[in-house]
Structure formats: structure tokens, C-alpha cells
Amino acid sequence: MSTKGTRIPERLMITFAGITPAPTQEKGQDLFPTGNWRSIRPVYRDKLPPCNNACGTNEKIQGYLDLVKRGKYLDAYALIKEDMPFPSVTGRVCYHPCEQACNRGKYDEAISIRAVERFLGDLGQSLKQDVVKAGPPNGKKVAIVGSGPAGHSAAYQLARLGYAVTILEKSPKAGGLNRGGIPVWVLPPKILDREIERLVELGVTIKTGVEVGKDITWDDLKKNYDACVLAVGLTEPNSVRAEGENKEGVIYGLPFLRDIGMGTSKVKLGRRVVVIGGGNTAIDCAREALRQGAVEVTMITVEANSDEMPASPEDLHDMLEEGVELRHGRAMTAVLGNGKVEAIQLHPARFAGAINASPINIDRSAAAERFEADNVIIAVGQRASLGWLPDEFKNERGTIKSDKFGRLGNTNFFAAGDVVQLGAGQPLMVVNAVGDGKRVAFNLDKVLRGEPLQPRTVPVDVLFDLNRMNMTYFPHFQRVQQTLLPPTSRKKTSNEVIQGFSQQQAVDEAGRCFSCGTCNACDNCYLVCPEPCIVRGARSNGLYKILVDYCKGCRVCIEECPTGCLEGVPELDFDSGVVRMDTAFAITPGLHGRQAEQLRQLAQQTPKNI
Amino acid sequence: MIYTELTVWTRGIIMDKEGRDIVNSVSAAARLEGKFAQAMENYVDNPDRTNAPTRKYCRVSDRVIENALTYENENPNIVVLVEGTMVKGWDYMRGMPPGGTLIINTHYSPEYMIRFVPGRERLSQLVCVDAAKLADHKWLYYRLGELGLDRLSTEGAAERNKAIAPDIAAPLIAAVVKTTGIVQIETIEPMIANKKAFQAALDELHVMPLNAVAV
Numbered sequence: 107m108s109t110k111g112t113r114i115p116e117r118l119m120i121t122f123a124g125i126t127p128a129p130t131q132e133k134g135q136d137l138f139p140t141g142n143w144r145s146i147r148p149v150y151r152d153k154l155p156p157c158n159n160a161c162g163t164n165e166k167i168q169g170y171l172d173l174v175k176r177g178k179y180l181d182a183y184a185l186i187k188e189d190m191p192f193p194s195v196t197g198r199v200c201y202h203p204c205e206q207a208c209n210r211g212k213y214d215e216a217i218s219i220r221a222v223e224r225f226l227g228d229l230g231q232s233l234k235q236d237v238v239k240a241g242p243p244n245g246k247k248v249a250i251v252g253s254g255p256a257g258h259s260a261a262y263q264l265a266r267l268g269y270a271v272t273i274l275e276k277s278p279k280a281g282g283l284n285r286g287g288i289p290v291w292v293l294p295p296k297i298l299d300r301e302i303e304r305l306v307e308l309g310v311t312i313k314t315g316v317e318v319g320k321d322i323t324w325d326d327l328k329k330n331y332d333a334c335v336l337a338v339g340l341t342e343p344n345s346v347r348a349e350g351e352n353k354e355g356v357i358y359g360l361p362f363l364r365d366i367g368m369g370t371s372k373v374k375l376g377r378r379v380v381v382i383g384g385g386n387t388a389i390d391c392a393r394e395a396l397r398q399g400a401v402e403v404t405m406i407t408v409e410a411n412s413d414e415m416p417a418s419p420e421d422l423h424d425m426l427e428e429g430v431e432l433r434h435g436r437a438m439t440a441v442l443g444n445g446k447v448e449a450i451q452l453h454p455a456r457f458a459g460a461i462n463a464s465p466i467n468i469d470r471s472a473a474a475e476r477f478e479a480d481n482v483i484i485a486v487g488q489r490a491s492l493g494w495l496p497d498e499f500k501n502e503r504g505t506i507k508s509d510k511f512g513r514l515g516n517t518n519f520f521a522a523g524d525v526v527q528l529g530a531g532q533p534l535m536v537v538n539a540v541g542d543g544k545r546v547a548f549n550l551d552k553v554l555r556g557e558p559l560q561p562r563t564v565p566v567d568v569l570f571d572l573n574r575m576n577m578t579y580f581p582h583f584q585r586v587q588q589t590l591l592p593p594t595s596r597k598k599t600s601n602e603v604i605q606g607f608s609q610q611q612a613v614d615e616a617g618r619c620f621s622c623g624t625c626n627a628c629d630n631c632y633l634v635c636p637e638p639c640i641v642r643g644a645r646s647n648g649l650y651k652i653l654v655d656y657c658k659g660c661r662v663c664i665e666e667c668p669t670g671c672l673e674g675v676p677e678l679d680f681d682s683g684v685v686r687m688d689t690a691f692a693i694t695p696g697l698h699g700r701q702a703e704q705l706r707q708l709a710q711q712t713p714k715n716i
Numbered sequence: 717m718i719y720t721e722l723t724v725w726t727r728g729i730i731m732d733k734e735g736r737d738i739v740n741s742v743s744a745a746a747r748l749e750g751k752f753a754q755a756m757e758n759y760v761d762n763p764d765r766t767n768a769p770t771r772k773y774c775r776v777s778d779r780v781i782e783n784a785l786t787y788e789n790e791n792p793n794i795v796v797l798v799e800g801t802m803v804k805g806w807d808y809m810r811g812m813p814p815g816g817t818l819i820i821n822t823h824y825s826p827e828y829m830i831r832f833v834p835g836r837e838r839l840s841q842l843v844c845v846d847a848a849k850l851a852d853h854k855w856l857y858y859r860l861g862e863l864g865l866d867r868l869s870t871e872g873a874a875e876r877n878k879a880i881a882p883d884i885a886a887p888l889i890a891a892v893v894k895t896t897g898i899v900q901i902e903t904i905e906p907m908i909a910n911k912k913a914f915q916a917a918l919d920e921l922h923v924m925p926l927n928a929v930a931v
Contacts (some may be wrong), residue, residue: 143767143769143805144801145767145799145800145801304760545792599759658767659767659801660767676801677801677804678800678803678804678824678828678829678832680800681831683804683830684804684807685804685805686806686807686834
């Protein structure tokens with residue numbers, strides 16, 4: 107750069123012959139603040155990764171994957187525990203909407219987030235003491251009705267906020283759907299027991315064998331507690347209204363799984379079992395039937411093919427691998443047999459409208475099909491049992507009527523989980539119930555503290571578009587697969603089918619994360635900046651700073667940011683950053699300017715003086 | 717020294733031609749009207765670098781301009797900023813006599829932009845024109861990867877489009893001639909390639925009248 111015409115400020119004058127400090131020397135950049143070349147300014151602005159957005163309880167997934175990648179397992183576990191009370195459970199049972207949303211799925215294969223979550227959950231189980239502590243007691247008592255995922259989550263969050271929480275559970279063992287709806291070969295009981303122990307360690311009282319409406323009334327709840335969360339779930343199985351459905355050998359899906367989970371099952375299955383239904387519970391029932399001694403298990407669904415079934419594709423695959431047969435486009439119209447199931451009668455059927463959310467049209471004019479069976483398991487959804495609830499809080503769907511905050515009218519009663527989510531139009535998952543419980547706990551806290559409830563209205567920028575990231579930094583890597591027990595042997599035992607990650611596998615898998623839209627301290631901006639204008643202290647997420655006086659807006663950092671957390675904002679949107687340049691490019695009287703007067707007089711001078 | 721000085725501040729390489737088109741067309745129009753005019757570029761600015769601030773000068777007078785050897789305008793009556801962000805960068809108002817005009821290519825309003833202008837008391841009007849929009853500007857000037865071949869030389873040797881003001885210069889020229897009357901609109905219009913943008917700009921200038929005081 108030419109320094110001709112430069113007016114060097116006094117403080118930068120160097121006594122020896124006209125040497126000005128280089129930009130790399132101390133105060134050198136004061137002389138050449140290139141910032142005023144800038145038409146856009148780079149700004150660090152973290153976006154929400156799609157996995158966090160898709161998660162029912164908005165776990166900070168990118169955050170814990172990043173910590174696992176760096177070997178900070180305990181920090182990662184503490185982060186996951188912010189939103190999720192039992193990562194070891196969801197690490198096994200969750201249908202991982204996060205993985206469906208994962209941007210990596212559009213690139214090669216989605217991150218195995220659930221497996222990493224399970225790794226962290228198992229790490230938490232092995233700790234002598236949990237990382238989470240109960241909050242300072244605030245003297246208020248809250249009852250939680252139901253100890254399923256929603257109730258567990260609400261109790262956990264309220265205990266952390268300092269409430270004295272009592273869980274009232276109808277069954278002899280706590281756990282709700284986690285215990286009574288999920289087979290032991292998916293979620294071993296000892297894992298759930300340990301998570302419930304953790305809840306008790308937080309100071310939560312769990313009373314089992316207490317049924318609301320029978321052992322305790324609505325008025326008791328109102329009188330004895332400051333507030334109450336109803337997380338009773340959907341406990342009553344739906345019927346298919348087929349002729350002879352009351353015959354011996356017909357059982358319902360949820361009670362079938364619940365009795366096995368609670369250890370109170372007396373069911374003896376025959377050789378041939380038919381499962382009616384095409385959802386996740388039906389799949390669990392079919393696979394459980396194999397483990398209970400059935401040899402031929404057939405699933406009958408109204409859906410015309412397996413793609414339409416509202417079930418997890420992975421579970422469906424595992425079920426087919428274990429030898430369960432599928433029959434589509436049929437509905438059971440009668441159970442045949444003399445007092446006991448001998449066969450069932452099938453007719454062609456299809457949904458009248460949207461799959462799984464509309465009445466079924468059965469073509470009774472077609473020839474009936476007879477299908478031999480010893481047992482029928484009906485798993486076509488379930489409903490709530492709310493006889494004890496005042497009518498004003500029931501809705502036409504037979505579930506609890508609550509506002510968008512989960513609150514029942516102006517009372518201190520809240521509802522969470524399946525009992526309010528019914529009709530959401532999508533398969534309900536444990537993680538949704540956990541999220542519900544969490545949000546309701548925070549809303550309850552606000553109500554008891556007299557603060558107004560506010561809906562989440564902040565616009566969230568979720569990064570879905572790969573073009574907003576720099577994909578050249580991400581080589582293709584295959585997903586680390588979890589080991590499965592072989593299908594032939596696993597269907598005879600109750601051993602856990604899916605195996606967990608080793609430490610190395612978890613780190614490898616977490617390392618595949620794009621960190622969509624969120625700074626992960628890759629140091630790229632710091633290294634590529636041609637001016638030394640990006641600074642950081644420790645190399646840590648989000649601790650980078652741009653010295654805007656020296657940034658000339660070349661966009662290199664923005665282009666080279668792999669995660670897309672750096673973005674260019676028009677310089678004129680900022681009031682700050684006005685730098686009137688005082689250097690070579692300043693409109694100071696330059697060489698020609700200084701000579702101007704002399705040049706003007708040139709014409710008047712005689713030639714010899716030139 | 718009775719002449720009107722026009723100084724155009726522009727960005728090196730990527731907007732060099734725009735700045736050059738403004739001073740060349742104004743001075744050519746002035747000559748057509750029988751005036752005396754000069755147009756020159758400032759090589760002190762070392763403009764062969766992308767985005768570097770670069771100045772182009774024009775002088776118009778009814779009499780012969782005797783100053784033929786000074787290549788800088790010391791007292792510009794009209795200043796044009798071809799790129800809006802430049803408003804924050806330099807003291808482009810330096811030397812402006814009272815009653816000057818500042819024209820900025822921006823989509824912001826003059827009421828917003830006035831906060832960035834140094835020495836605003838010397839202005840009689842601040843003019844904002846959204847030239848990029850009026851000229852239906854297709855590429856983002858700061859994306860190097862999208863620069864065409866015609867942007868790669870300040871010498872004009874490799875410019876594919878040799879027309880005068882085919883792009884964002886046209887609305888800026890319209891702003892100059894309409895708000896200052898330095899030359900007649902009718903004289904300059906035939907030279908302009910992008911007549912649509914030129915005409916549109918005549919109706920879409922945002923002018924903020926100010927009371928200039930002598931300093």
C-alpha cells in the first residue's frame with residue numbers, strides 16, 4: 107500500500123525516517139482501520155438445529171453431541187438432563203423424531219442421536235450421585251396423578267424448582283406407560299427402576315396403589331395440594347366392535363403388555379396369534395407374542411401397505427425379521443369359535459379418509475375370509491378413563507379440556523401427556539409426553555408465583571437448508587450402527603434386542619454432527635480471516651468476536667463457516683461502525699492537492715522559473 | 717476558479733465502471749451544451765483492488781477550466797456515493813462549499829441516512845435513490861464469485877458491455893441531473909443505455925431539502 111498522501115496521526119509518528127508501523131505491529135492497525143471497506147458485517151447468530159426443533163422436549167441435541175465429541179461426557183449428561191429426566195429410557199424407546207429431522211439424513215445418513223442419548227443415559231445410571239439437585243424448598247405442595255412419562259417429567263422439573271411433589275400412581279409399581287406399555291426386551295425394568303430411584307433421590311414422594319376417583323377424590327386433590335398435574339394417560343383399550351369380541355382368547359394390546367410389564371400376567375398364548383392393528387403398540391404386541399410362546403404371529407391391518415402403517419420403520423423391519431406375517435387391507439368382523447377363539451373372520455376394508463384418523467369402510471359384500479387363530483390381540487388405540495373428572499373439564503373426544511398452557515380453566519389443575527395430546531394428528535411418543543410434562547411444570551410454577559403465562563412467540567430460525575452451511579467441510583461418513591441380537595435367537599428370550607454404543611462409537615457418531623447453524627468452535631473463521639480481526643480467548647463455542655474496526659467485509663469467514671452460524675448483515679443496519687478513515691485513502695490534501703496552488707500559479711510564471 | 721465540481725465515490729473494480737460512466741456522461745453532455753468540462757479518475761486511490769474506495773471527478777464550467785493539472789476535486793459541489801455503505805467510511809464531505817448536494821445509492825430513506833453524514837450543515841439537499849432496484853440489478857456486488865468478466869479491469873479493456881450506464885449508473889445520473897441541473901436531462905438521456913432505469917429514477921428520487929449554512 108502506498109502511504110503517499112497519508113496523514114499519519116501524531117501518536118503514530120515514529121522518530122526514525124518515515125517508517126510507519128506495519129498492521130501486525132502494536133497500534134499498527136490504528137493506522138489502517140480497513141473497516142470502512144465493509145458493506146456487510148459478519149455477525150455470529152446461532153440458529154436452532156432441526157433436531158432440537160423436532161424433539162418433543164427440545165433437548166439440546168447439538169449441544170450434547172458436541173460435548174460427547176470432545177469427551178466431556180458428564181457435561182453432556184448434565185445438558186441432556188435439563189430437558190429429559192430419563193435419557194436411559196428415551197435412549198431406548200424414543201422413535202427419534204430428531205433423526206428424521208437431522209440434516210445429515212439429506213447428505214448421507216442421519217446421526218444416531220438416540221444411541222448417543224442412551225450412551226449418556228447409561229453413564230448417568232452408573233453415577234453414584236445424579237448431577238441434578240432439588241431446588242431450595244418453596245413450601246408448596248404439588249400432586250402429580252400418574253407416573254408415566256408426562257408425570258415423571260413434571261415431577262422432575264417441579265422438584266428442581268423446589269416444590270414438594272407427590273406422585274399418585276394407580277398401579278402397584280411406578281412407571282406408567284414406560285413400564286406397562288414397553289416390552290422388557292426394549293426397556294429392561296432395572297433401567298426404569300434406577301430412573302425412578304433418581305426421582306425419589308430428588309425428594310419426590312411416590313404413592314403407588316392410589317387411584318384417583320377411588321382412593322382420592324377431585325376435592326381431596328384441591329384441598330390437600332397447592333396445585334395438581336393430571337398425567338393419567340390413556341388406559342382403556344379401544345374395541346374393534348367385532349362380533350364375538352368377548353370370547354376367551356381375545357385380549358387387548360395395552361393390558362397384555364401392562365400385565366407382563368408389571369409381572370402380573372396370567373396369559374398363556376396358543377400357537378397361532380393374530381394381532382389386529384398397525385401401530386407401534388401392535389408391533390410390540392406381535393413381537394411380545396413370539397416371546398410368550400406363539401409360533402405363528404400374523405398382523406392384520408386396515409392400511410393397504412406397510413408404508414401407510416403409523417409405525418416406526420425400524421421396529422417394523424425388526425418385527426418382520428423375527429418372522430411376523432403381515433396382512434393388509436383387512437378388518438376383523440367377527441371372532442369365530444365356540445366360547446373360545448378358533449378363527450377370525452376378515453373382510454376387505456380401508457380408511458374412509460386420512461390414514462389412521464377416520465372411520466373404516468368395510469366391504470361386507472365381499473366374501474368373508476376365515477383365518478385360523480388361537481388368540482387375538484387387539485391393539486387399535488386406547489382412550490382415557492375420566493369418570494372422576496368434573497364434566498366441565500371433559501371434551502367431546504373424551505379427553506381433558508385444557509388451554510394451550512395445559513391449564514384447566516382458571517384452576518390450579520394442569521394436564522399433560524396423552525390425556526391432552528389425543529387428536530394431535532400424529533403418533534404420540536414418550537418424548538412428547540416428557541415435553542408436555544416439562545412445559546406444564548414451568549407453567550404451573552408461573553401460575554403459583556402469580557406471573558402471567560405467555561405463549562412462545564419468539565420467531566425461531568431453524569436451519570433446514572443445507573445451502574446455508576458450507577458442505578465442503580463435511581466428508582461422507584457412514585452412520586455407526588447399533589448391534590442387534592440375531593432374530594432367530596432373540597425372539598425366544600427377553601434379552602434387550604438393541605445393544606448400546608461403546609465410548610468410541612459414541613464419540614465417532616457424535617463427530618458426524620453438522621452442528622447446524624450453531625458455533626462449535628471449529629476455529630475456521632479465526633484462521634481464515636485475512637485481517638487479524640477475529641479474536642477469541644479460549645477455543646470454545648460462541649466465544650469468538652469480530653473487531654469490526656478492522657473487518658473489511660470480505661465475507662471469507664461467512665463463506666467458510668461450516669455450520670452457517672456466521673451471517674452477513676448489511677452494514678447500514680448498524681448505527682455503530684462509523685470510521686472516518688484517516689489514512690492513504692482519506693481525502694486529505696494529497697500530493698496533487700498540496701501542489702494545486704503552485705500549479706495554478708504556473709501559467710503566470712515566466713518559462714525560466716519553471 | 718468558477719466551475720462546478722462533481723466527485724463520485726465508488727468501489728474499486730466491482731463498481732469502477734459505474735463511477736466512470738457518471739463522470740464521463742456528465743462531462744460529455746456538458747460539452748454538447750457548449751460548456752467546458754473535464755472528467756478524470758484518481759489513480760492515487762490505487763483502485764485495482766476490489767472494494768477499495770475509488771474516486772472519479774468531473775468539472776463543468778461555462779468558461780475554460782484553467783486547472784488542467786490537478787487531478788482531485790478539492791471543493792466538490794456534488795458528491796455521489798455509488799455504494800451506500802461508503803456513507804460510514806470517509807469524510808467525503810470535506811471541502812464541500814455550503815449548498816452542496818449528496819446523492820447516495822441506497823434503499824434507506826434520507827431521514828435514516830442523514831445520521832451518517834459528516835458536515836451535513838453544508839448540504840442543501842440529501843438525495844437517496846435505490847439505484848440497484850431501479851436498474852433491476854441482478855448480482856450482489858459483494859459476491860466475488862458472481863462478478864462477471866466486465867468487472868475485472870478498471871482500465872475498461874475487458875469490459876464486455878461498452879454501453880454507457882447499462883446498470884446502476886443510469887438512476888444515479890438521473891439523480892445528479894434532476895436535482896442539480898448540472899446538465900439538461902434531454903442532453904444526457906440519449907447517451908444512457910438503461911433508459912428505463914433512468915426514466916424511473918426521475919420519478920423515484922427521495923430528496924431531503926436542508927438549510928445549508930456557511931461554515
